[in-house]
Amino acid sequence: MTLDDLDRMILRALVANADQSTTQLAAKLGLSQPATWRRIKRLQEAGVIAGRRLQLDAAKAGFGVTVFLGVKLATKGRVSLEDFERAVGAIPEVQTVDHVLGLYDYRLRVVARDLADFERVLRRRLMTLPGVGNVEANVLLSEERRPGPL
The missing domain is CATH 1.10.10.10 (Winged helix-like DNA-binding domain superfamily/Winged helix DNA-binding domain)
Structure with a gap:
């Protein structure tokens, strides 16, 4: 079109x-x-408009911490990318899962109530996923949304 x-x-x-x-x-x-x-x-x-979404303020909804995780799979041959994507997609705190090229295999956006809650999600849910190797966390300090041209 x-x-x-x-x-x-x-x-x-x-x-x-x-x-x-x-x-x-x-x-x-x-x-x-x-x-x-x-x-x-x-x-x-034509699929140009793929839907409409409700945008929530995570902090006002009780999720005061946003963390971006870089995830490198330990051994790609022993676990399929689909298995990892399916497992990480089932975790409600994970807002986005991006398969990327570079130092990490995936970039995740994770929300949590506070740092203690994020630690719980990281230890009990994310680090136990199939094939997870190295993980790097970056805590979001502030966000400025600047929609660019399409």
Whole structure:
């Protein structure tokens, strides 16, 4: 699918506020509501818009610590990547699992209530996963979200 300028304007507006109605969006873009709705529907059907998510403030929801983990598997031949991904995906504190190229095999984003809770998750859940070798932790101090262009 080739995106035109109007498609990009719709995407930027929805990224800024996915809750706005098609009527509100149409008014901002100078389109009719049906035309706006048809474009959004076409973007959804093409998979450009893959869904809408609720974004929570982790700290206000009781998770005051975010840690990024670099995980190097001990022996890739003895454990499949799929086994590791399936096991780590079952841990609710693990927010994202990224298979990366570089020093580590995976980068995980983990949330916890506090450092003691993170230690519990690390020792009892993460370090017992199949194939885990080296782990490096980086605690998030602050985060500035800067959505870039698509």
